[in-house]
Structures are given as structure tokens and as C-alpha cells.
Amino acid sequence: xxxxxxxxxFVKIGFTSFGGLSMIPLITSEVLSHGWMxxxxxxxxxxxxxxxxxxxxxxxxxxxxxxAAGVPGAIMANLxxxxxxxxxxxxxxxxxxxxxNNKYMEHILVGVRPACLGxxxxxxxxxLTNYLNTAGGVSLPAVAIGVLxxxxxxxxxxxxxxVIGISAALGLLCxxxxxxx
Amino acid sequence: MKRGKAxxxxxLEFFQFGCFTFGxxxxxxxxxxxxxxxxxxxxxxxxxxxxxxVGRSLPGTMIGNVAMLYGNHxxxxxxxxxxxxxxxxxPFVVLTVLTFCYTAVRDNPWVxxxxxxxxxxxxxxxxxxxxxxxxxxxxxPPCILVAALSFGLYLIWNVSCVLLVVMGIAAGLxxxxxxxxxxxxxxxxxxx
Numbered sequence: 001x002x003x004x005x006x007x008x009x010f011v012k013i014g015f016t017s018f019g020g021l022s023m024i025p026l027i028t029s030e031v032l033s034h035g036w037m038x039x040x041x042x043x044x045x046x047x048x049x050x051x052x053x054x055x056x057x058x059x060x061x062x063x064x065x066x067x068a069a070g071v072p073g074a075i076m077a078n079l080x081x082x083x084x085x086x087x088x089x090x091x092x093x094x095x096x097x098x099x100x101n102n103k104y105m106e107h108i109l110v111g112v113r114p115a116c117l118g119x120x121x122x123x124x125x126x127x128l129t130n131y132l133n134t135a136g137g138v139s140l141p142a143v144a145i146g147v148l149x150x151x152x153x154x155x156x157x158x159x160x161x162x163v164i165g166i167s168a169a170l171g172l173l174c175x176x177x178x179x180x181x
Numbered sequence: 182m183k184r185g186k187a188x189x190x191x192x193l194e195f196f197q198f199g200c201f202t203f204g205x206x207x208x209x210x211x212x213x214x215x216x217x218x219x220x221x222x223x224x225x226x227x228x229x230x231x232x233x234x235v236g237r238s239l240p241g242t243m244i245g246n247v248a249m250l251y252g253n254h255x256x257x258x259x260x261x262x263x264x265x266x267x268x269x270x271x272p273f274v275v276l277t278v279l280t281f282c283y284t285a286v287r288d289n290p291w292v293x294x295x296x297x298x299x300x301x302x303x304x305x306x307x308x309x310x311x312x313x314x315x316x317x318x319x320x321x322p323p324c325i326l327v328a329a330l331s332f333g334l335y336l337i338w339n340v341s342c343v344l345l346v347v348m349g350i351a352a353g354l355x356x357x358x359x360x361x362x363x364x365x366x367x368x369x370x371x372x373x
Contacts, residue, residue: 014241016346021310025335026342043300048279050306053200054272055242062276067284074277078269084241085249085265092239092246093253093261100231104354105238111327111353113318115345118331120311125336127307130300142301150305154312164302171298176291 002069003076005034010061010080018112023057025119027064028126036068043130051161057081133181141174141181187256188263195248195267209244209268213251223255244268321360327352 009030017023024046031037037045049059061081065074092099099105131146133139145167152158152166174180194216198209210233217223224232232254236246245265252264286292319325327349334340 012343016240016343017242018237018240018346021307021314024307029342040296040300043303044283044296046303046306047296047299048276048283052272052275052279054269054276055244057242058245058269058272059276062273063280066277066280071277074273074280078273081242082245082265082269084239085245086262088239089236089241089246089249090253090258090261092235093250094258096231096235096250096254099235103357105235107357108350108353109238110320110324110357111351111355112346112349113314114324114328115331115349115352117311117314117318118328118333119335119342119345120307120314121328122332122335124304124307124311127304130303139297142297145298145301146305149302150308153305153309160306163306164299167298167302168295169298171295171301172291174294175297176294 003072006036006065006068006073007076007080009034010065010077011083012080013057013061014081014084017057018109018116021056021120022112022116023060025116025123027057027060028123031060031064034068036064039126039129041067043127047164051164135181139181141170145170145174184256188260191252191256191260192263192267195252195264196270198248199268199271210247213247217251224251228254321356323352323356327356 013023013026013030016026024042028039028042031042032039045060045063046056048063049056052059058078058081061077062074065071065077067073069076131139131142133142148170149163149167152163153160158166198212201209201212210229214226214229218226218229229251232247232250233243236250237243239246245268248264248268249261252261254260256263287296318328331345331349334345335342
């Protein structure tokens with residue numbers, strides 16, 4: 001039952017993610033192991049999610065859900081990502097005064113943050129396949145675009161959607177017009 | 182009747198927030214600050230800060246949690262659920278349309294060329310987003326070990342992310358407990 005599988009996968013993703021990027025490692029392993037998306041589609045969805053409104057986790061849920069089982073799949077995947085908010089979040093809202101000053105919540109994050117960071121760097125490792133060409137060799141234009149993007153993001157402090165736009169234009173030029181690989 | 186109107190207002194307000202949440206959840210907190218703290222005075226700035234920090238510590242999407250907490254604060258649990266779904270609706274619709282467009286054009290050679298360029302941007306984007314995360318991630322020295330361990334276990338041994346997060350939770354509790362006791366035991370060492 002693909003709808004239930006989607007829901008359960010995104011429940012796991014929701015409950016083990018603490019903000020933004022920390023969802024990407026689990027999303028990657030869940031959608032790849034179920035065959036709902038390929039590694040390059042994961043990169044595409046991160047790009048699309050960064051350029052559209054809404055949190056990354058929800059946008060990935062919609063994208064992967066539609067790929068796996070159409071709009072009903074997207075709804076189930078979204079509900080999965082929202083499940084911690086609908087359960088833990090609702091409890092925290094009702095008992096807000098008690099939760100507000102709970103030191104253990106802060107303590108948990110002290111360990112979760114570095115763990116997520118380690119996983120994110122790990123995912124970046126797996127996404128290095130983006131720099132290979134169809135023949136399996138290193139694609140020099142892709143590496144050049146990546147290095148340029150890093151400079152634009154970190155040094156020039158250009159916004160992410162602008163960097164994605166520039167990369168798309170360079171991709172058209174290098175791989176479309178010039179036919180590099 | 183009055184309650185229904187309050188919920189409808191919340192729905193419209195969070196629907197608008199949902200249309201403009203680009204790149205992370207901080208833009209919505211800024212919008213809430215302007216509307217609720219400065220204009221309508223439904224909460225104080227300090228309360229919004231509390232809501233934000235609790236929303237960030239809970240699992241799931243931060244702004245979803247913030248919407249739930251704020252909605253409950255002004256209109257009970259029903260308010261929380263209304264805020265949550267109102268905010269989620271716009272990105273859901275946008276992404277649904279985009280996904281169908283993407284599927285329709287993805288095999289076009291020009292789209293393939295452009296997307297090859299875009300894919301080259303993903304690792305740098307993640308790296309630049311991970312940098313600020315790295316600043317807050319190493320409060321105590323053992324946190325470095327946690328990060329290294331989770332990296333190795335994930336990439337080399339394919340350990341599931343769920344397990345790694347649980348490991349992180351346990352490590353966080355142990356590390357903080359240790360440094361708290363150490364801090365109390367010998368003030369001279371000045372741990373934390």
C-alpha cells in the first residue's frame with residue numbers, strides 16, 4: 001500500500017528532523033530506498049524547494065508524494081511531515097508554560113545539531129554524483145559551476161534563488177549550446 | 182459565531198504568510214512580529230520569542246510548529262490546526278503545479294542542460310546553509326565526536342538517520358548532564 005508507506009516514511013522524516021536542511025539526509029535515504037525518486041531528482045527537488053515558498057520538508061513531501069502516487073500521495077506525505085506538529089506540537093501548545101522553560105529540550109538539541117550536521121555532510125558526499133557526466137567521468141563544467149556557486153553564496157552573499165538561476169543559465173550554455181559533458 | 186470569525190481571520194492571515202515563506206522559516210517570524218506584536222498586539226515580542234524557540238526545538242517543520250503554537254495561544258487547539266493548514270496550503274498548491282510541469286518538460290534536452298547546471302549548485306547551497314548551522318553545533322568538545330560519528334555511520338556504514346538522531350538525542354542529554362555536574366562540582370574549572 002504505497003499511500004501508507006509514503007505516510008510512514010514521512011512520519012519518520014518529520015519526527016527526526018529539527019529544522020530546514022536536517023530533513024535532507026532522511027528524505028534522501030527514504031525516497032531512494034523505495035525507488036520513489038532518483039539521486040538527481042533529489043537534487044532537483046532541493047533546487048525547486050529553495051525557489052518556491054514553503055518549508056523544504058513539505059515541498060519534498062509534495063514532490064516525492066506525487067511521483068510515487070499522485071496528489072493523494074502528496075497529501076499523505078504532507079500529513080506525515082506534519083504529524084509531529086499535530087501531536088507533539090499540539091501537546092506543547094496546550095502545556096506551553098511547562099514546555100517553555102524545560103532544559104531537556106535544549107539539551108537534546110546539543111546532541112541533535114552535531115548529529116544532523118554530520119549527516120548533512122554525508123549527504124553532500126552522496127550528491128557528488130552531480131559532478132559526473134553520463135560516461136561516468138568527472139564533468140569539468142559542472143565542477144566549475146559548483147565552485148563559482150560556492151563563491152557567489154559564501155563570499156558575494158548572493159541569494160539562493162539567484163544562484164540557482166545563474167547555474168541554470170550556465171548549464172544551458174555549457175551543456176546545451178556548447179555541448180560539453 | 183465570534184469564534185468562527187476569529188478562526189476565519191487566522192486562516193486568512195496564515196494563508197498569506199504561507200505565500201511568502203521563502204528560504205527557511207525566519208521570514209514568517211518577521212511577518213508575525215510586524216502583524217501581531219507591532220500592529221494587533223495579540224502577543225508580546227517576548228511571547229513570540231518563546232513560541233519561536235519552542236517551535237524550533239520540537240521535531241518537524243519549525244514554522245508549522247510556530248503556527249500551531251500561535252494559533253493555540255489565541256484561539257485554542259482548533260486555532261492551532263487552522264493556522265497550520267492555512268499556512269501549508271499555498272506551498273502545497275504551488276509545488277503540486279510545479280511538479281506536474283517538471284514531469285512534463287524534464288526530458289526536453291534544453292531543460293536537461295539547465296538542470297545539469299542547477300544540480301551542480303546543490304552541494305554549494307547545502308554547504309553554505311550548513312556553515313551557520315556548524316557555528317551553533319559544537320557547544321561542548323564532545324559534540325565534534327558526535328558529528329564525526331554520525332558522518333561516518335551515515336556515509337560509510339549506511340546507518341539509518343532515525344537511529345542517528347536518536348543517538349544525537351541521547352548524546353545531548355548525557356553531554357549536558359556531564360557538563361552541568363562538572364560545573365557544579367568545581368566552579369574553578371568553569372566548564373560551561
